[in-house]
Amino acid sequence: MEDLKNAFDFSDFPRIDLIVAGAVLIFLFGFPLFPHSSFAMSTMIQFLMFSLYAMGWNTIGGFGGQVDLGQAQYLGIGAYTTAIMLVRWDTPFWISMPVGILMSVIWSFIIGYPLFRLKGHYFAIASIAASLVLKDIFEVWEFVGAARGIEILSMKYSPPDFMRLIFKEDIYYYFVILLFFIIGLLILNAFRKSRLGFQLRSIRDNEDVARSLGINVQWAKMKTYAIATAMISATGAFHACYIKNIEPEDTMSLDLSILIALMAMLGGSGSLWGPIIGAAVLVPLKSYLKALLGAASGMVGIDLIFYGGIIMLISAIEPKGIWGIVEKRRRRRRN
Amino acid sequence: MVLLEADKITKRFGGLVANDSISFEVKNGELLGLIGPNGAGKTTLFNCISGAHQIDSGRILFDGKDITKLNSYEVARLGLARTFQIYVASGDLNVLENIMVGCFMRTSSTAKAKSMAEAVLKELELTDIAKSMMNELPVAVQKRVTMATALGTSPKLLLLDEVAAGLNPSEIENIMTVIRYIHEKMGITVVLIEHVMEMVMKLSQRVIVLDYGKKIAEGDPSSVVRHPDVIRAYLGERYAREYAATRPDSGA
Numbered sequence: 147m148e149d150l151k152n153a154f155d156f157s158d159f160p161r162i163d164l165i166v167a168g169a170v171l172i173f174l175f176g177f178p179l180f181p182h183s184s185f186a187m188s189t190m191i192q193f194l195m196f197s198l199y200a201m202g203w204n205t206i207g208g209f210g211g212q213v214d215l216g217q218a219q220y221l222g223i224g225a226y227t228t229a230i231m232l233v234r235w236d237t238p239f240w241i242s243m244p245v246g247i248l249m250s251v252i253w254s255f256i257i258g259y260p261l262f263r264l265k266g267h268y269f270a271i272a273s274i275a276a277s278l279v280l281k282d283i284f285e286v287w288e289f290v291g292a293a294r295g296i297e298i299l300s301m302k303y304s305p306p307d308f309m310r311l312i313f314k315e316d317i318y319y320y321f322v323i324l325l326f327f328i329i330g331l332l333i334l335n336a337f338r339k340s341r342l343g344f345q346l347r348s349i350r351d352n353e354d355v356a357r358s359l360g361i362n363v364q365w366a367k368m369k370t371y372a373i374a375t376a377m378i379s380a381t382g383a384f385h386a387c388y389i390k391n392i393e394p395e396d397t398m399s400l401d402l403s404i405l406i407a408l409m410a411m412l413g414g415s416g417s418l419w420g421p422i423i424g425a426a427v428l429v430p431l432k433s434y435l436k437a438l439l440g441a442a443s444g445m446v447g448i449d450l451i452f453y454g455g456i457i458m459l460i461s462a463i464e465p466k467g468i469w470g471i472v473e474k475r476r477r478r479r480r481n
Numbered sequence: 482m483v484l485l486e487a488d489k490i491t492k493r494f495g496g497l498v499a500n501d502s503i504s505f506e507v508k509n510g511e512l513l514g515l516i517g518p519n520g521a522g523k524t525t526l527f528n529c530i531s532g533a534h535q536i537d538s539g540r541i542l543f544d545g546k547d548i549t550k551l552n553s554y555e556v557a558r559l560g561l562a563r564t565f566q567i568y569v570a571s572g573d574l575n576v577l578e579n580i581m582v583g584c585f586m587r588t589s590s591t592a593k594a595k596s597m598a599e600a601v602l603k604e605l606e607l608t609d610i611a612k613s614m615m616n617e618l619p620v621a622v623q624k625r626v627t628m629a630t631a632l633g634t635s636p637k638l639l640l641l642d643e644v645a646a647g648l649n650p651s652e653i654e655n656i657m658t659v660i661r662y663i664h665e666k667m668g669i670t671v672v673l674i675e676h677v678m679e680m681v682m683k684l685s686q687r688v689i690v691l692d693y694g695k696k697i698a699e700g701d702p703s704s705v706v707r708h709p710d711v712i713r714a715y716l717g718e719r720y721a722r723e724y725a726a727t728r729p730d731s732g733a
């Protein structure tokens with residue numbers, strides 16, 4: 147399997163990148179072993195989760211340049227599938243998560259088929275509209291708890307329960323999501339070097355040229371969209387077990403979709419490290435703002451102003467985000 | 482053997498007939514020139530043949546297959562490659578990666594695509610700039626890379642749309658060498674749209690002339706440039722006189 151080999155091959159990065167990446171990885175493994183506050187722990191788990199969301203988004207949005215603003219719906223499908231299957235049928239996480247992925251992928255083809263007939267701003271706006279359909283349905287659908295959502299009652303289980311992913315201490319969740327994070331990174335690394343990854347970059351460059359090189363643009367986008375949704379859905383399934391109380395508002399909202407896209411764009415769309423960098427900047431900032439403002443943080447507007455500012459900064463300074471700035475510097479130094 | 486056969490291709494944009502019932506053939510191994518004034522419909526003809534436009538009427542056969550209704554990616558997979566007149570270099574892929582995208586049409590393996598792309602780079606003497614970004618390169622080199630990308634798909638027929646536009650005489654000389662190499666050494670059939678007449682005259686074995694969407698002349702280069710309609714529509718009297726003066730033997 148060439149893809150598997152590619153997943154573990156990071157040799158095209160300069161040594162300094164690999165040293166930094168190695169140090170970060172050691173830190174991630176070591177962090178829970180040292181004294182830490184529960185705030186720090188939950189921020190770290192959020193960071194790993196949002197890195198994964200942003201990695202998923204980065205395949206279609208970054209490499210493919212299709213600014214999708216509806217990925218939260220797949221987070222929701224993943225979260226709801228796992229929560230419902232656990233609460234109603236006591237299904238283990240390791241079964242409900244793949245089922246959620248399957249449902250997300252099927253839904254992504256249904257949505258993606260009309261969506262990818264559109265381009266540019268039309269695509270972005272339609273992706274928002276399409277994503278809100280599901281949220282509206284879930285808000286009134288009794289089977290899934292309507293607007294109240296679903297609650298996983300952890301006292302019904304005896305933690306640590308590795309089959310159902312029910313734990314008392316966050317450290318268990320931390321290591322599970324760290325494993326997901328590493329797998330996500332390997333998937334993105336393989337994608338980047340795969341035929342599909344190259345095709346998506348060519349599509350981002352120029353669709354007419356891409357077609358003239360034998361690329362079925364619509365199909366390539368749909369396949370990549372499915373990969374993105376699979377990654378996001380798997381992480382959403384984790385979200386359900388970790389948060390335990392899910393509602394349409396906090397699993398499928400537009401805010402969340404924007405945040406996911408923004409992290410990838412800020413860190414560097416179309417790069418391997420970008421989503422991680424973006425999540426590393428925005429997640430602590432988000433947690434900090436929330437702690438600082440308390441209840442007021444939920445006030446409509448504050449975070450939106452914030453996101454809007456970041457979007458303006460990215461487009462004004464460097465469309466390829468923080469990693470784009472690093473790469474430009476390197477290039478200049480070499481020439 | 483006929484590689485491409487266009488039968489009464491018509492393409493309209495609203496009231497404008499950009500290609501008006503154009504018929505022609507390209508023989509296997511041929512190098513065909515396609516000339517005509519601005520707006521004559523040359524690029525449109527490429528778009529029709531390559532499947533970028535769906536034609537309003539007519540029929541196109543490529544390599545024995547009817548490709549009239551096919552999409553451009555399907556036509557490309559049959560072995561018809563092209564370059565674009567308007568090309569905006571982006572900073573997204575480097576030269577090697579650009580060519581690899583073309584090679585991926587024939588293989589799904591990254592390692593294979595890379596070695597195929599490296600072979601193309603070597604053939605077109607671009608190995609030194611493999612890691613350069615397109616937008617860092619001079620236009621003349623960009624043009625060569627776009628040709629290399631098309632060649633990455635291992636085509637039977639290559640359509641070149643004004644690859645010499647905006648180049649200086651020595652760059653034109655250079656690109657002519659490349660086109661000759663592609664045609665003679667790599668054995669690829671070429672159709673060439675070009676306004677640089679020197680290039681058309683030296684390279685093509687046969688020339689087709691379009692004007693206002695219609696084919697007005699066809700034949701070997703030296704007879705086409707003496708065709709009264711071609712002189713009137715495109716070349717002008719001055720070119721004809723100068724051409725006759727440089728080639729006294731060919732007579733006028």
Ligand SMILES: Nc1ncnc2c1ncn2[C@@H]1O[C@H](COP(=O)(O)OP(=O)(O)OP(=O)(O)O)[C@@H](O)[C@H]1O
Nearest residue numbers: 494497499517518519520521522523524525526566
């Ligand atoms: N997509 C389009 N929509 C509408 N009109 C078009 C389109 N493409 C080309 N045309 C028109 O068709 C005519 C032929 O254009 P075309 O680009 O084929 O000319 P050309 O022979 O390639 O000219 P040039 O030498 O300037 O490149 C022009 O009048 C042009 O404006």
Ligand SMILES: [Mg+2]
Nearest residue numbers: 523524525566
């Ligand atoms: Mg043209």
